[in-house]
Amino acid sequence: MTATQIKVAIVGVTGYAGMELLRLLHAHPYVQVVSVHQTTATQETLDQTFPHLQSLYKITPTPVDPVHIMQNADLVFFATSSGVTKTLAAPFIAQHFPVIDLSGDFRLNAKDYAQWYHQPAAPQALLDQASYSLADFYTNDKSYIANPGCYATATLLALAPLAQAQLLDADSIVIDAKSGLSGAGKSLTTASHFITVNENMMMYKPNQHQHLPEIMQQLQRWQPSLAHIQFTTSLLPINRGIFVSAYVKLKQPLTPKAIDALYHQTYADKPFVRLMPLDTFPDIKQVVGTNFTDIGLTYNPITHYLTIVSVIDNMIKGAAGQAIQNMNHLYHFEETTGLNLIAQYA
Numbered sequence: 001m002t003a004t005q006i007k008v009a010i011v012g013v014t015g016y017a018g019m020e021l022l023r024l025l026h027a028h029p030y031v032q033v034v035s036v037h038q039t040t041a042t043q044e045t046l047d048q049t050f051p052h053l054q055s056l057y058k059i060t061p062t063p064v065d066p067v068h069i070m071q072n073a074d075l076v077f078f079a080t081s082s083g084v085t086k087t088l089a090a091p092f093i094a095q096h097f098p099v100i101d102l103s104g105d106f107r108l109n110a111k112d113y114a115q116w117y118h119q120p121a122a123p124q125a126l127l128d129q130a131s132y133s134l135a136d137f138y139t140n141d142k143s144y145i146a147n148p149g150c151y152a153t154a155t156l157l158a159l160a161p162l163a164q165a166q167l168l169d170a171d172s173i174v175i176d177a178k179s180g181l182s183g184a185g186k187s188l189t190t191a192s193h194f195i196t197v198n199e200n201m202m203m204y205k206p207n208q209h210q211h212l213p214e215i216m217q218q219l220q221r222w223q224p225s226l227a228h229i230q231f232t233t234s235l236l237p238i239n240r241g242i243f244v245s246a247y248v249k250l251k252q253p254l255t256p257k258a259i260d261a262l263y264h265q266t267y268a269d270k271p272f273v274r275l276m277p278l279d280t281f282p283d284i285k286q287v288v289g290t291n292f293t294d295i296g297l298t299y300n301p302i303t304h305y306l307t308i309v310s311v312i313d314n315m316i317k318g319a320a321g322q323a324i325q326n327m328n329h330l331y332h333f334e335e336t337t338g339l340n341l342i343a344q345y346a
């Protein structure tokens, strides 16, 4: 059966994640990008502003007009900064128009959002219409999809097999996550200057990161007895990639082979999760440019800690790629459509 072609709009196309969506959707056989949007009006076509798009996208970005988008497209992606969709989503939600939102605005309940994003949340009536969708465990039944955050994706996929089997020891979950600079978006800050980031590494937002409640929310859906995790984030001097080291104890003793088997069982039918042989670990470069999450683990029989490493490309699996994976599910396309990517080796 040939899948129908769908028409999509991208809001936030001039940002890092929006531009990555445009790049990946260009190769998607069932998608046509019909409009792109940025904050302000411009006379320039996309390929005039962005030379790498020369001859590919002679389309002019416009400010968001929900009526126009809904008349011309079948689906809209929002790759906008946090705080934008909570004010722009209402007309789309009122019409049950499909939205995939890459921002954090619809991932959390109102109380957690206000606490962790330091701004008021979207109205409850709108939040009720959104579904958080970790694409590898897609169960969404709503037209508004809240695409997961980058750190949350890598962390949740590292812990999913154990949490789903109720095996995590609640008091011993330590997550040390590191990201490349593209995760911070295109706006320049003192912390993102080349001189500050290059040949350097720094921890930021320890115990304060907005993905902490997002991770807890999903972990508790799998293993309700969990109450807290220790979560830190650091900046790496690379463009793309997330490296998560998770250190956990289990509620009951399992042999390394049994743990490995559990991971294989959980991810047997998940095309975007790849497992390393036991006691070996993935590196960031093997997933950069792809929608894969690569996971490795090892067990320490002295401390009884299990170390799990997971790596993703923050721009693809952590944002645009996962959004397309969610779109593929929503439209019943093959999950991997448009996402058959191999990392650059050298």
Ligand SMILES: NC(=O)C1=CN([C@@H]2O[C@H](COP(=O)(O)OP(=O)(O)OC[C@H]3O[C@@H](n4cnc5c(N)ncnc54)[C@H](OP(=O)(O)O)[C@@H]3O)[C@@H](O)[C@H]2O)C=CC1
Pocket (backbone or CB within 6 Å): 011, 012, 013, 014, 015, 016, 017, 018, 037, 038, 039, 040, 063, 064, 079, 080, 081, 082, 084, 102, 103, 104, 148, 149, 150, 182, 183, 184, 185, 186, 187, 314, 315, 318, 319
């Ligand atoms: N970068 C990453 O690795 C990841 C990002 N995300 C999330 O995805 C979203 C986008 O991230 P990123 O691309 O890094 O951010 P950027 O800061 O690079 O881009 C933000 C984009 O949003 C646009 N925008 C802001 N306000 C409006 C508005 N009112 N109307 C239309 N467009 C608007 C900006 O347009 P303009 O050109 O006019 O400024 C810009 O294109 C964020 O919510 C981020 O948290 C999630 C996972 C990973």
Ligand SMILES: CC(=O)N[C@@H](CCC(=O)OP(=O)(O)O)C(=O)O
Pocket (backbone or CB within 6 Å): 082, 102, 103, 104, 105, 148, 149, 150, 179, 180, 181, 182, 183, 184, 185, 210, 211, 233, 235
């Ligand atoms: C390196 C870096 O700065 N990363 C960003 C990730 C932001 C993000 O993805 O924001 P959402 O909350 O919308 O998911 C950060 O740590 O805040």
